[in-house]
Each structure stands twice: as C-alpha cells, then as structure tokens.
Amino acid sequence: MDFQHTFAPETLRTLMEGLLVTLEVAASAIVLSFILGIILGILRYTKLPVLSQLAVLYIEVMRNLPLLLIIFFGYFGLRDMGIDLPVTMAAIAGLTVFTSALIAEIVRSGLNSVEKGQIEAARSQGFTYVQTLWYIILPQALKRMIPPLVSQFITLVKDTSLAVVISLEEMMHNAQIVYNKYVNATIPLLLLVAFIYFTINYSLSRVSRYLEKRLAG
C-alpha cells in the first residue's frame, strides 16, 4: 500500500480543494432543501385542495426514487434536452430536489406531533390559521424536528459524493484522480476520505445531541 502518495502535500491539497467543493455544495443544498422542504411539509399538513395533493405527489415520487437517478437525469437528461446546467448547479439541484421531499416528511410529522388543542386554543384567542401555524405550531414543531433534520443533513453531506458520476470536483472525485495515477494508494486514500467524512458527520451528530438536550431542558 502506497502511503507515500496518500499523504503527500500535493495529494492533501487536492483533497482539501475537493472538500471545499463538497462543503459548498452540501451547504447550498441544505439551505435550499430546508426552505423547499418546509414549504412542501406545510402544504401537505394544511390539506389545501390541489396544492396539498401536488405536494404529496412530489414528496412520494422524489423520496422513492434513487438520488443517483435524479442526479443523472438532472445533468445528462436536461443536457440532451438542451438545458446545459453547470455541474455544480446540477449537483445542488439534484440534492435539493431529493432531500426536500425527505425534509417535507420530517416537517409534517413534526407539525403533527403538536397537540391539536394548541390550534384550538390559539384560534379561540383570535389568531388566524396562518398566525397559529407561524407563532404557535411551527416553533414547537421545529424543536422536535432537530434530531431528524440533522441526520438528514448528515445524509446530504455523504450524498454529495454521488456527484462523482457527473464529475463534480468534490473530495471523492479528487481522490479518484490521485489513485487513478497511483493505484496502490487506492485503499489508504479511500480510508482517508472516509475518515474526513466521518469527522464532519460525527461532529454534526454530536452537535445535534447537544442541541436536543439543551432544548429539552
């Protein structure tokens, strides 16, 4: 096994450049899918005619498809139809389309976990439905959504690695470039990249546990 090329300064620099892209794409997709997920989750929760059904259709289709298929289609598919997205955009779009469906489900079950009496109490105080949702239900639900949301974000960080298929220059892709040159560095490099992902995601899960305890108290 070739540890020399694995830990060479040049390799480490390449990996760090890739890591920056990984984090950039992950962070953008987290923000976008959180916004889209909340909108979809609320739409599904409110049972508005037509809009709710459309939300259900979107959520059920997207969360039951492989993310890789969505990424493939978002890049190669749209390109063949004349829409040429840059790789970074295609990756962020694919991750967002998929993750927002999963976040919508987290939002819905968070909203459902708030007792119905809260709505009745707020409405009888003269709150409108929208005010009730915004000031009473959502803040309580958000607190309960934190653990599943963070684990969804961890999944998203891992999932950025699937964008190797469209040659997004993230960490996995950059590792590939190095081990394609030095074949014997494949195993140490895969382990090193795994370790970097682990460090990021394990820290995230610790933060989540800490938040959960703080908010519960």
Added chain:
Amino acid sequence: MFDIAVLADYKQEFIDGFLVTLSASVLALGLSLAIGTFIAVLRLSGVRPLEILGTAYVEFFRNTPIVIQVFMFAIGLPTLGIRFSEFTSGVLGLSIYTGAFIAEALRAGIQSVPKGQMEAARSSGMSYVQAMRYVILPQAFKLVIPPLGNQFVNLVKNSSVLAIIAGGDLLYTADSVSSDTFEVAVVYGFVALLYLVITLPISIGVNWLERRLSKNR
C-alpha cells in the same frame, strides 16, 4: 426525441436491469439484517469492549458515504489481489452500510421491550442468549418492521450505486440505453417508474403500519 418504441427494442435489457436491482436489494437486505442483528446484540451485551466495538461500527459506517464502501470492494481490495465481481462488490458495500442502520433500528426496538421481560426470562432459567432469542427479539422485531421497511426502500434506491461500478443494475441500464438511443427522457422516465413499482408499495405499507402502531399505543 420521445420515441416510446425504444422501450420495446430494449425490453430484455430493462428486464435484466430490473432483476439485478431487485436481487441485489434482496440479497443485501438478508446480509444487512444478519450484520445488523449481530452488531445490535454486541451493543446490548453489557460487555464494555464489545459495546465499544458495536458502537464504533455503527458510527463509522453511517457517517461515511456508501460510495466509499462500495469502492473499497470494487477497486480497493483488488489492489491487494482480492477480487469480487461488480455485483458482489455492490451487495457487500450495501450490506455493510445498511447493517449499521439496521443495528440502530434493532437496538431501539430491543430497548423498547420492557426490562422486566429480560429479568423474567433469566429468572426462569434461560441464558442471556436464549432470553434474547426466544423472548426479546420476537417482540422487538414487531416494533422494528416499519424502520426495516424503510431500510429496504433505501436499499433499493442505494442499489443504484451499482451503476457507478458498471454493475448492470436498472440505473446502469438506463445510462447505457439512453446513450445508445439518445432517448434520455423516455428511458429515465420509464426506469424511474420501475423503481417506484418496487419502492412505493413498501413506503405506503410502512406508513400504514406506523399509523396502526401509533393508534394501538
């Protein structure tokens, strides 16, 4: 563009891809159930070093991308002269990854069986293993059916990583047929439907079970 005849021309390819996806998912489910059960029992054994080992397994594999785990078998181990077929590499990578999630689901299930059950079984003269096998696990399995169903859906979706290592699965078929025919939208749309044929019924079943279980509480 949009020529549906492609689907008939490549009928055999689609059937083959569908069967590869299905058999990889089913095989990986069996293997990851075995791994997951073993790791969950380690974590609940009460023996500190075994618990640490089990926890390390779960934390490491669920915080690292599945791509790395599949690549380890497909391109890492071959550098040491250990070779698997693409299909086997995919199934092993999927199983190791999913095993970590199943271990967590089982642990949560086992811990939700009241402590008195274990004490009662032990005081009736059962060994720890017997009590687990005949008293605790059968009760826990009922509670973990919904999360296990979710893991199976995830397995079917994640089996698409086989496409990255040319594993001949459904997504791989979509990729090769669409680059042969340029009928990207038709091919990906059809393959998306085929994935939904497997995943949607399970998802709907899981939702139904979850609702029933929460009503019975």
